[in-house]
Amino acid sequence: MxxxxxxxxxxxxxxxxxxxxxxxxxxxxxxxxxxxxxxxxxxxxxxxxxxxxxxxxxxxxxxxxxxxxxxxxxxxxxxxxxxxxxxxxxxxxxxxxxxxxxGGYLRATGSLAVAENVEVERFWMTGVFGIGGLLSADRVEVELEGPSRAREIGGEKISVRASPRGLGSFFIFALRLVFDKEPVQKLVVDTVEGDEVELEATEARLVRGGKVKVGLGCRIGRVEYSESLEVAPGAKVEEEVKG
Amino acid sequence: MDTDDTMIPKKEVLHATGISYGQLYRWKRLGLIPEAWFVRRSTFTGQETFFPRDKILKRIEDILRLKDDHPLEELVRLLAPEAVPAAVGHPDPLALPPIGKEGKGLLWKEGEHTFPELVALACGAEAVRRGALPAEGRLVVELVRALPDALRAPTGLAVVLAEKGIEREGIAFRAPVAVLAREPLALDGECRVKVKLDLERVVEEVQLALGGGERG
Structure with a gap:
């Protein structure tokens, strides 16, 4: 009926x-x-x-x-x-x-604030986010447009990129108004774990993975990797462990 | 550092089993690895996740053994029915050994029973086997039925059937009380514990009985 x-x-x-x-x-x-x-x-x-x-x-x-x-x-x-x-x-x-x-697929543009966990199959975010707990997905894809944070990120493929500046996004505009300066595109996270991890502009205590790429603007306390590690010039990794 | 060898750090789990991070997080999302098994603890280098060693290794072994023959959603029903209470059921509770013929006087309906309902019946039936009266068994069933969320994290929970002696104006009688409590348990001196069940054990027994065929 x-x-x-x-x-x-x-x-x-x-x-x-x-x-x-x-x-x-x-x-x-x-x-x-x-x-x-x-x-x-x-x-x-x-x-x-x-x-x-x-x-x-x-x-x-x-x-x-x-x-x-x-x-x-x-x-x-x-x-x-x-x-x-x-x-x-x-x-x-x-x-x-x-x-x-x-759930399954989550696409977010703009800002996302979650007190606890985000656990989906695919997470695709452009903008800024704050996640109080774990962000987990088979595929995590982040284009950072401002200061973001999460407690942990885990999954199969994880990619964090700093979005190219000057695209005139509303959020960058709003952040400019509030802070009167360019927003800092930076992700602060305690731990990142994935089979393939590619990071930019990320500050983390610990990154663990199979294939790990640490790119521009990263500051990582310790990287533990099983297959390969690439560190971009200018990125900082305090400790590297293979095994 | 932690010297508790009943717990195993996450990194060692991956080393010991050969699974990938993708698999671990996927299985967690599906409920195949219960949330309650992820225990965050401080170590001298920072926070680290630990698991109950025997449980996690056994669960991963089961998943790896069964995953080629069953889709993952099916595995959740087999291995972790508490994660999908609505999707698991049984049409004939009395046929399951943890419930058995003692469950007969406890049934409140016919046909399909959900996982939490089966656990509730198993608690009541076990209480009856240990000397509870049918009415007391029903009290236990009612109690557990009303709290299905407790089955998701049953570790340390006890289902207690007690009796309280009451004396009023020269008339003395005993009233039964059913309680779901976390160990260690404290009851006042007028109470006598008749039956105490480890909820986690009952949940495991029902799981085993349901998945028996497939597990061989």
């Missing part, structure tokens, strides 16, 4: 529950847990409980007070989830925050 659809245009508030499509244009609030095949919002949306959506689209501001389970989703603007985000595929552009993220 098809679930009923609901639309808010202007300002409105709906009760939680199960729906087919939920569409919000303007400002909408959902009281309680929401389950929808499709959730679409432009403007400002707030779910005051858990969200479960097969398909998710948000432009503007989205807030969820509980946890969010999203099949496939895209958010542009501000995306804030108090609890855990589970997803098969999620694309975030703008400013995003969550307690933790788990």
């Amino acid at each position: 098809a679930e009923r659809n609901i639309a808010i245009s202007g300002a409105g508030r709906i009760e939680g529950g199960r729906y087919g499509t939920v569409k919000i244009a303007g400002s909408g609030k959902v009281a309680g847990d929401l389950e929808a095949e499709e959730f679409r919002s432009s403007g400002s949306a707030k779910v005051e409980g858990d969200l479960k959506a097969g398909r998710f689209e948000s432009a503007g501001s989205f807030r969820c007070e509980g946890s969010a389970e999203i099949g496939e989703g895209e958010a542009a603007g501000s995306f804030r989830v108090k609890g855990l985000v589970r997803t098969q595929e999620l694309k975030l552009a703008g400013s995003a925050a969550a307690q933790g993220i788990r």
